[in-house]
Amino acid sequence: MNILAIESSCDETSAAVLADGQLKSNIIATQLVHEQYGGVVPELASRAHQQHILPVVARALADANIAKTDLSAIAFTRGPGLLGSLLVGASFAKALALGLNIPLIEVNHMQAHILAHFIDDQEGASPKPKPSFPFLCLTVSGGHTQLVQINSPLDMEVIGQTQDDAVGEAFDKSAKLLNLPYPGGPLIDNYARTGNPLAYKFPMGEMPGLDFSFSGIKTAILYFLRDNVRANPDFITQNLPDICASIQHTLVQMLLTKLKRAARETGIRDIAIAGGVSANSGLRSALTQLGTEQNWTIYIPRFEYCTDNAAMIAMAAHFKYIQGDFTDQTVSPLPRMSF
Known part of the structure; x- marks a missing residue:
């Protein structure tokens, strides 16, 4: 074949x-x-x-x-x-x-x-370890954010998804606000490696059930940067790693909060991520840590397949x-x- x-x-x-x-x-x-x-x-x-x-x-x-x-x-x-x-x-x-x-x-x-x-x-x-059916997959990209239950290769059910913007877009739009070149999502990830993820706090918002919403945090980041740049024109350049780390930490926690709820509600402990944002080092690291805490089996794709x-x-x-x-x-x- x-x-x-x-x-x-x-x-x-x-x-x-x-x-x-x-x-x-x-x-x-x-x-x-x-x-x-x-x-x-x-x-x-x-x-x-x-x-x-x-x-x-x-x-x-x-x-x-x-x-x-x-x-x-x-x-x-x-x-x-x-x-x-x-x-x-x-x-x-x-x-x-x-x-x-x-x-x-x-x-x-x-x-x-x-x-x-x-x-x-x-x-x-x-062969690398592969998920067993059923498993949950957090599918994250520039255009989609979904929680999917996979019962077989051809039987998948979306159990939660964004009701407005995708997490990948939130990364890229935040990068644009920070005057970073396109594509900005990976650059936020790079700067975040040396920043303090708790330096600044952004509202995560809340959607019912297993759905997501990222429009609110994008607006919050816009106003946060506008107000701080007015007070100090060099605010972004002076604090770029901390800003990136705080944005990334918030977005990752928004994803993992819903993923944790989905695992609890379905009883499924085989957990995967997929899509372009699954290449994000902060997400990969946080998911691995959460998997250890929750006794999940975690599956993370190779970078070239993200x-x-x-x-x-x-x-x-x-x-x-x-x-x-x-x-x-x-x-x-x-x-x-x-x-």
């Missing part, structure tokens, strides 16, 4: 090859054009995907030493994501599958982030291929695709 997978939901053009469940290649082309604009420009992203997709796919097949005629199926991200970006990947995948007369497999981007935990190491060593990549799309497609869950050529991208 040789699956070529294509990921093009936002600003990463990626292709991967999975052979009998083993990852053979995972190529990612990053779009640097967005840095000057302080965020992803959808039209520029779709144009860059058109430029990158052919060489990225060719490299993925070459690195895997697999010819197009040896492929069993083509997988692609159907959504959620930017419509123009999704169209490039979907159109390419549909055309290639049609030309080769092989099955087409659509993949939910957020489900794929979760299933990245099942990607085997490529070096031939023993951000958008086609390996996770291939892994999701692997499970769908086994079930014969294929897609017809009439399928269209769904920018707001849900579980």
Whole structure:
């Protein structure tokens, strides 16, 4: 079973090859054009995907030493994501599958982030530990914040989610307020390493049940910085590590508070994280510590599988291929695709 997978939901053009469940290649082309604009420009992203997709796919097949005629199926991200970006990947995948007369497999981007935990190491060593079903996954990215109960690879239920902004956006918008370049989330993480997480206190807010809200804390950070800069124009530069550490600590605690409640309510003790924000060192460290305190078994993805990549799309497609869950050529991208 040789699956070529294509990921093009936002600003990463990626292709991967999975052979009998083993990852053979995972190529990612990053779009640097967005840095000057302080965020992803959808039209520029779709144009860059058109430029990158052919060489990225060719490299993925070459690195895997697999010819197009040896492929069993083509997988692609159907959504959620930017419509123009999704169209490039979907159109390419549909055309290639049609030309080769092989099955087409659509993949939910957020489900794929979760299933990245099942990607085997490529070096031939023993597979990394994988979650047992059922398990809980905190899925955190620039566009999503969700608590998901995973009963099987193809049976997932969202039990909590943000009602406004995503935690990744809260990181990036805070970085912009601090005059940090895009993407700012990782820079907050870097500065936070040397700062005091308790230097400044921000309101965490509260949502009923297992849902999240991050709009309030973004406003609180805006006013906090505005008032302090008025009193001292050099406030940010003089206190940047402490500010970053305090912002990160608050956001992480907002996430883990709900995760702890979800584990208590479901009785599930296998806990995972996924998505771009799962690369955050503060979240990874705090989750590990909380797991020890709560006697949880913690699963944290490798850094290369946190951000958008086609390996996770291939892994999701692997499970769908086994079930014969294929897609017809009439399928269209769904920018707001849900579980």
